[in-house]
Amino acid sequence: MSVMRFVGVNSREAMRQVRAALGDEALILANRHTEQGVEILAMAESAATDSDAGIAESTPRPAEPSRPAPAAPAMPASPDPAQAFEAMSARLLEEMRDMRALLTRERSQPESLGTLGEQLVQTLLEAGFGPALAEEVVSALPEELAVTAVLDERALAWLARQLAKRLSGLDDEAAFMDRTGIVALIGPTGVGKTTTTAKLAARYVMRHGTRPVALVTTDSFRIGAHEQLRIYSRLLDVPMYALNADQPVSDLLERMKGKSWIIIDTVGMSQRDHRVIEQVSHLHGGDSPVRLVLLLNAASQPETLEEVVVRYRQAAQAAGGELRDCIITKQDEAGRLAPVLDIVMRHGLRLLFVSHGQRVPEDMALAEPGALIEQALADRAPLARPVARQAVEPAMRNAGNLMGQGRRLATVLQALRQRLPGFDRLEEVWNLLGLPLSIQQQRLERLLEDYPRSGQVRGMMWSERRRVPGESWSMPDVALSPEGTWLALPLLQHRQVAGQQARLQAALERHVPGMHLLNGMPDGEAGDWLERQASSWCSQVRGSQRVEHAGERRTLASLEGVGEGVGDLRCRFRGAPGRLSLSTLPVNVTFKGSRRDQESFSAWAWLGEVRDEESGKLLGKRYWIAPARLGGEPKPLLLTLLQGDVLPQLARRAWQRLDPAELGELRADLRLLMASGLATVAAHLDLAEDEVAMDLRAELLGLGGGRRRRRDVALLESLVQLFMVRDTIRHLGLGERETG
Structure with a gap:
């Protein structure tokens, strides 16, 4: 049961050594990163079975009854079975001690023991993202990164990309500001709706002037709420209207004729208040559609934010509308940005703006997903103790x-x-x-x-x-x-005209430039047409294809080793990485059935061998013909x-x-x-x-x-x-x- 140690510059190289020495059924006992690279401990799967068999064979059998026998020449004394068993046991015990020592050494370095996925989950949790989103993101870890098991800049860049693409935002401010209609800001008490209303109105006035905009407040509960918004309306030189919380928006539309952008500052209500549904219903009760924008306080607890989104979305749905957009407020008061971003991403909300102070309109910016994710990942705090993978498995299932x-x-x-x-x-x-x-x-x-x-x-x-x-x-x-x-949707053969030359010409008439990749040599009519058009074309042919080279007519397969080597190309072949080794030589080729009375034309024959990138095993051979005028261009x-x-x-x-x-x-x-x-x-x-x-x-x-x-x-x-x-x-x- 010998344990073998392999060291490679990376996991792929180390595993290649394991397979070469022990075969594909090798048992991997442990792996870790060292200064030399990746170290793997492995043994052959059959070793344990062989050891058991050896022990069994060494066990003494019961003595058979003695019986008369012919005299035999004296044989050398066989080793004592008990001693052989003890020796094997001692050897096995020593190897097990070595294995235990190596495994214990790895456990003492949990960061190197953990997989890259575990390290990325840990990174997200330290930033403040929840386990559900963390596992959802890491479940899509590419194999190209997973094999390294190293949390490096490339892995962190991948993590930032995954988060950024889950955070939907506006391409530019015009996508929001240049759309006419009614916008209503909703959310709990104290989230900053009035200040945000003023900031949005100010940004709109800066783009379109004061004439098209109007402010509306439904907040009749807070002392001074009307007055605060009225001050902003005077500063901006835009009209302000008051609407009772139980009044539909349509009651004001007649008075606001000529206004193309109306923004409503709604009364703040706890997400647990049953009147939330009524409030949203009144906003949707009129004839004009209202865009709802939910404000989320970055300084709130994740549980509170979760409840806010769920309850307000339920209210919008109950009112026959939909809540898709949000604005993050009070970013300057939040210790970390990740918790609120986690909520936005998991619920698929579109983040419009981020507010970070009281100044109007300076302290609000268009949401930039990449920059926000970068900031969130930068604000990491070590956890009290590393989170075991088992602790987040339920979250992965829920994802x-x-x-x-x-x-x-x-x-x-x-x-x-x-x-x-x-x-x-x-x-x-x-x-x-x-x-x-x-x-x-x-x-x-x-x-x-x-x-x-x-x-x-x-x-x-x-x-x-x-x-x-x-x-x-x-x-x-x-x-x-x-x-x-390749275009994702191919073209059915039976929908095309009959005849190779007719198809090529029809493609040209459909504004398809003259580049054609063919399986098999073109027939005479098509070949003549391609040459007359001076088209870029290339045919993949069989090794039995006959060509003329150095005055002799030979098959391409028989010309292997004659051509000039032109290097290797990386490729994938039958779903695995490979290398294509190319050689080329000048030939003359005749199109079958050509109208040129069997006249040949100058071409280059290309011969290729595809080998497995890792083992070098030959996977296949291929042959191509291309016009001489293309020179070295045909490689792609x-x-x-x-x-x-x-x-x-x-x-x-x-x-x-x-x-x-x-x-x-x-x-x-x-x-x-x-x-x-x-x-x-x-x-x-x-x-x-x-x-x-x-x-x-x-x-x-x-x-x-x-x-x-x-x-x-x-x-x-x-x-x-x-x-x-x-x-x-x-x-x-x-x-x-x-x-x-």
Whole structure:
């Protein structure tokens, strides 16, 4: 039962050594960070079993009855079984002592023992964020960070990004100030509604002048409340009106004709006062819609803030309205900012402004999520003792409730819309699910007639014109965006004109620039057309493709080792990191059936070997042909074609997941668009290497229950789950909150 020690510069390197020495079934006993890197203690899984077997074999057996026997030559005396057993026991005991000493040494350094997730949760709790939000955020920790187990600047930057994107705000002040209508500030007594009313009015006057604005107060309870707002109205030179708390707003509209921006300072009420519902009802009782803005005191206790948001939102809903916006007040009086931000984020409120003093209007600023999160994380206080993971496990389970899922879903969907052109169309296709088949057909026709739009496409990746193995359909074609990424919604083959050259020409007529990625060599007509157009094109071909090189006609596979090496490219192949080693050589190629009487043209053949990035194992070989005029430009095109290999496999898996028996009536072409679109999105996210993609992957894998298989497949399953959860929330009547 020998325990082995491995040290690598990082976790990946240390684990590679473990697998090389002990195999994939090695047992990891402990790990820690040292000055040399990451240290892992491991043993082979079979070692314990072997040790048990050795002990059993050393145990003396009962003596058999003596019986006559022929004389035998004298044998050397065998070792005493009891002594062998004692020796093995002593060796095992010594190894167990060594293991205990090493494990005890690690326990004495809890910070190095804890995972990165635990350290991030600790960081959030020290800042004042609650355990529910902390676990929700950390549950989406990317694997690229998790393997390091080090709370460094990159991990903290990731944490700040996750919090900032959960904190919704205004893009600019005009989004709020330039919208005409009635705004009502609501909230408990003493939260700062009157001062905030004056600050907002002053900012509006600075932008639009005094003529369009009017102030209204419903606070007839506090002594001097009217007078305080009246002083502000005189200073701003805007009219002020008084409204009884039980009067509808419509009673004043006749007197306020010509005013395009009306702000109401409501009477302060405890969130536990049953009259809160009545108050909000009166605000919504008129003909004109009223925008409700909830004020939250940054210095209040988290429990109080939670109750305020819940009760006032219930009141708004009971009155037939909705409460989405908030303003944080008294930031200067708060010891920490994180508790109030936690409330805002968990309830999905949009934070408009932050108020931090009494001066009008200086002491109020537009909410900037990034700066607020930075400030919140900077104000950390050590906890009395580190929080054990078990103590926050219930919060992690609660983070999966409907509100948490809905909030994360909205964030992920919005990020996908911003990142992937065509994703909004994929959503529209999915929305046809459940409609009668005839309506599905009509709406699908309208949806696809102008897709893709002019300027949205840089080129096309044309799929093979044959059925995907095991299925009755062919992989749709995929358009390329100006940035070189795949459009999220592919193009069905059967909706396109027949003939390769006709398709290429039709794409050009649809304002698709002349870049074409092909599977297989173009036929004679298409090849001649591509050359006449001087298009940028590249074909992925088989090793049996014949070309002319150095006066001989040979297959590409037979030319391996002849070409000039041009270096390696990082890639992903079948869901795993790899390296593509490229070589190239000049060739002459003839298009089959060319009208040029078998005239050949100058091209470059590209030969590639894909190897596993970690082990160096050969994973596959690929071959490409590109016109000589492109020179070294085709490298990105080769990579796109190579990594597009996975699309038919992913589309087939998605097709099987979208079972009409479970989803209801579903046209075959609609099902194929949904399946191929999900495959394209999953493959894009698997291939992308930027931080935004890393964050999106982690969020998706968190929604789908984590990664338990190939990453691209896991992402595909998570995307299916994303759309199904989205539909569930919409069926519950919460769909509008996705874009709030």
